[in-house]
Amino acid sequence: MTTETEQGSDGGPLRRLLDGRWAEIRDRARSLELKRFDPPSYDLSTEQHRARILHRLEEFAASGLPRIGFEPAYGGVGDVGGGMVAMEMLGFRDLSLMVKAGVQWGLFAGAIAALGTERHHRAHLADAIEGRLLGCFAMTETGHGSDVQSLETTATYDPATEEFVVDSPTPSARKDYIGNAARDGRLAVVFAQLITGGAEHGVHALLVPIRDETGNPRPGVTITDCGRKAGLNGVDNGRIVFDQVRVPRDALLDRYGQVAADGTYTSSIESSGRRFFTMIGTLVRGRISVAGSAQNAAKLALTIACRHGLARRQFPRPGGADEVLLLDYRGHQRRLLPALVRTYALSLAQNDVLERLHEHLTAPAADEPERERTQREIESRAAGLKALSTWHATRTIQTCREACGGAGYLAENVLPQLRADTDVFTTFEGDNTVLLQLVGKGLLTDYSSQFEDLDVLGVARAVADQFVGFAIERAVNRGVLERLRRRRGVQPEIRDRDWQLGLLEDREKHLVETLALRMRGRLARDKDPFAAFNAVQPHLLAAASAHAERQVAESFLAATDRCPERADLLDQVFDLHVLSAIEADRAWYLEHNRISDARSKEIIAAVDDLCEQLRPQVPELIDAFGIPEAWITAPIAQPG
């Protein structure tokens, strides 16, 4: 194994490709701030673990990395993408820290920055950014998680005292799973139904102090502990109940909705639905960070499992004296290599969406509809990529655990911690299934403009009330993509880029079209929007997945153009990725006459062959992840 990181080299062309635009931030995270973190210990009590993670959070704050994404006025450098990259680098090392940091900077400070106005920024942002003021993002309730619009907590304006009364009217209105709540948080961004003068204005966010200077809950605030979790036990998740807690009028984060002293409500966004989605649009950063951290956890798991597979031997070679390396078994290659190349695909798609968001936030389009369209497109990309990446991490880390046998079950070999910590990623920051539905509904809404009568029948109400439609998204570099997909024309056809991407596009298009037709048919028949929606739910999820898969493949292909030094290798990596994806869905392609029986078998054989061809390149492929040796503590992954 090379140890390029230690040698201060640039890590080679593949690593440069993966590191992308924020390579320097990644190197700062690698070489400085995280080095002194000792390996995680698996025998800490919950309280010990929380104390350790709080200490690490303070170290991370002191490193200056978390402030990168914020405005210079509050100590940052306004590098949105860089700030997010700094966060996702924690996925390589300590997921509890990553999540607690995500709560503090991404959600808590992020919400103050995005939803508040200058007085909130001046009052709290510097303290929050420097980690002097720890906070919570109190959105989810016991009764409502995915359906945030139905939150029950109320914030009722009292013009007599110019205060909001924050209250949990029912047991299910209790704020739940809130990070930083059980132990460390002092101030919470609380999402509640805003009521002034008897009128409801939908969900808004307010700043509510939950603990006093000594750390005791404030009057009217009851905090309990969510206790032990599958993983992430360094994060203090808790539950908060508000009993008529009064906060001043200026506690309202009022960028998108304001309440005057007399209780008059104003907003620049007329539709309450659109206002709501504008406000929670800030969640997009969290989703992207989770996707990146999940990918990084998968990279560490693959590094461990591949190194083990390159060192461990079992069963003598028939007719020979030596034993066979695990990674020389075709079955073992089949488990690890498609996961390895898919990690490349998702990482490069992640870099793409990071850059899009960075551009959108630092140099937004002048045109308002254009800006909104870009926002929706990025939200859709982020939702799809988050779902794909977190499921990929869950599956891949599990595969790696199994590929290491009993050794993979030992805490010292890190995989158990990675597995347990990342497990919740598939259902938090937006449940994957719910996110894919949003993506799917967006596709359908866009498509529905071609069916005048759809709207009449109530599709809009059924499927689009939670998601503003977005136009067909644009690849950032359509020209590059067109050139790359035409470049080949090679034999066999299945290695032809145009054929590969054409298949992915065709599937997406067909799924969306037939989804719309099925819904139209259903609605015409039974006029029940829910029944119509429910009957096609698996179809909707498939359409959304197909859409996200196609986007990932396009981002990957476009990125390969930036690494001519390893073009041949990347060609094979891309082939294995896209053919594995087609192989996984080949039943669909067969059912819809997109491929013949013979072609389907050809794809399986090509995946087999590519696994074998890429086997010697595995050390280079995992080295390019650029994980410092000091972070790869697993004994089974130590260089022989």
Next chain:
Amino acid sequence: MTTETEQGSDGGPLRRLLDGRWAEIRDRARSLELKRFDPPSYDLSTEQHRARILHRLEEFAASGLPRIGFEPAYGGVGDVGGGMVAMEMLGFRDLSLMVKAGVQWGLFAGAIAALGTERHHRAHLADAIEGRLLGCFAMTETGHGSDVQSLETTATYDPATEEFVVDSPTPSARKDYIGNAARDGRLAVVFAQLITGGAEHGVHALLVPIRDETGNPRPGVTITDCGRKAGLNGVDNGRIVFDQVRVPRDALLDRYGQVAADGTYTSSIESSGRRFFTMIGTLVRGRISVAGSAQNAAKLALTIACRHGLARRQFPRPGGADEVLLLDYRGHQRRLLPALVRTYALSLAQNDVLERLHEHLTAPAADEPERERTQREIESRAAGLKALSTWHATRTIQTCREACGGAGYLAENVLPQLRADTDVFTTFEGDNTVLLQLVGKGLLTDYSSQFEDLDVLGVARAVADQFVGFAIERAVNRGVLERLRRRRGVQPEIRDRDWQLGLLEDREKHLVETLALRMRGRLARDKDPFAAFNAVQPHLLAAASAHAERQVAESFLAATDRCPERADLLDQVFDLHVLSAIEADRAWYLEHNRISDARSKEIIAAVDDLCEQLRPQVPELIDAFGIPEAWITAPIAQPG
């Protein structure tokens, strides 16, 4: 939810079906011995957890359940199946206890009973069975786990002192992951290469004391701790190194191989390979117990997730005021219902293999070749069922966790513990991939008798040297099966039993035949047995899975005959199971022209419809698992 268990009722026809022949043992486990176990705590230190599980082990011993499977002479009642059922019932409640009990009674005491002779039984069996003598099963080494024949530990006979010298000659010869080793074990069954007079006789087992009365390691024995694991932290796994440890000649468990005072080796089994596989044939019980425990853990997970899905609502129904129950979403049904019915299939196949083993051990065939054939067949069934059941448990518990969202991530809701504890089941007691290879090689060996030239080309050496071939196995009740599969002839054809099972059989047959042909072709071409074997490894694994799937479906169908009261419901449950299984492999059926495109889509639609039809029966289906309310501690699973 009904609480039939508490009411002392028999739990209804479905529960009687699932409980099967050993219903009374299951009820003893339900109503008596396990009731006083308090819920698992997730914030115990490793040492506290181990101490608790040791205490529970003593309680379990005192219940008398573990002794059921042993001979009356040593306190048992000779009920092999009953003893195994008692063990797998622990899978409902405490997997650490199940595994520690499995080590103590299944492996340690079981090996003394199966591999030892009367003097070993008299000396140790009563103490082992009553839990007064705790022991280890020291087979796996750091360097060799799946390939037990290549173990490096040696037991060299010294005729001068009439002793064996047990030694770990290399670092990789260290015994590893050994349950009961780190803390509680006093005596170990040690597997080692037996050497007398300079000749090697292969792997044999010896009794080696590893700790003295005060709990300190014996001279020459070095014990270290495997430390924290992903789960099962109540089990004290450790590592053992032997430095020229001397044990008396009668320490050899000599049922299948004896060493005389002068060092002369004798055995009734001439072939060392056959002797080895006879000895490790005792592992079959452990595999069956693991399969059953995995199924039971999946049942508990499904009970929790289904109850949650029947209580939790999210998102308002379009056009209505009420919110929709999670289990009314098609997507949610699709996640849980196929897993639920597959759990029925695996459980009934489990009962089948338990009965076969029980009959085989308590009333063996008089004819020796017949006995051996039955043994091999049961080993193959157990291997396939263990692989299918443990992968099913891993996937299902994960699905249940995700289906419960953030609540599923909290330790109080039990799913995290179930997930972490059962995780290692896919790779211990035989790695699933290795077990499927054994199943596949068995099929091939059997098949190869039809190809005279295969042997010439070395297939036998390449694929069969680890597994004695077995003839096509016989369903216990072929008559019942034939009647059941002919009974229908219904429309649509895909609900016809004969069509369904025919498809599974056809796939298995085709995969085995083409596997043999591919290997023959490969060998003719490159004459390298390893390359030939390796190229078809994924094919081999697919053939083995297809074989096991077909067996499970047959066992399930035959079992439905014993529950006429709920014949209609079981018809649907079976349909959903078998059509889901076909749906999962439909790419293969399409590629091989076994089904048309239209038929394939018809299958998908039928799975959708069956999920909807079975949705109202979910409470009855989970109640039939017969899990006492007191064991379902998850707050999200409490009856509303």
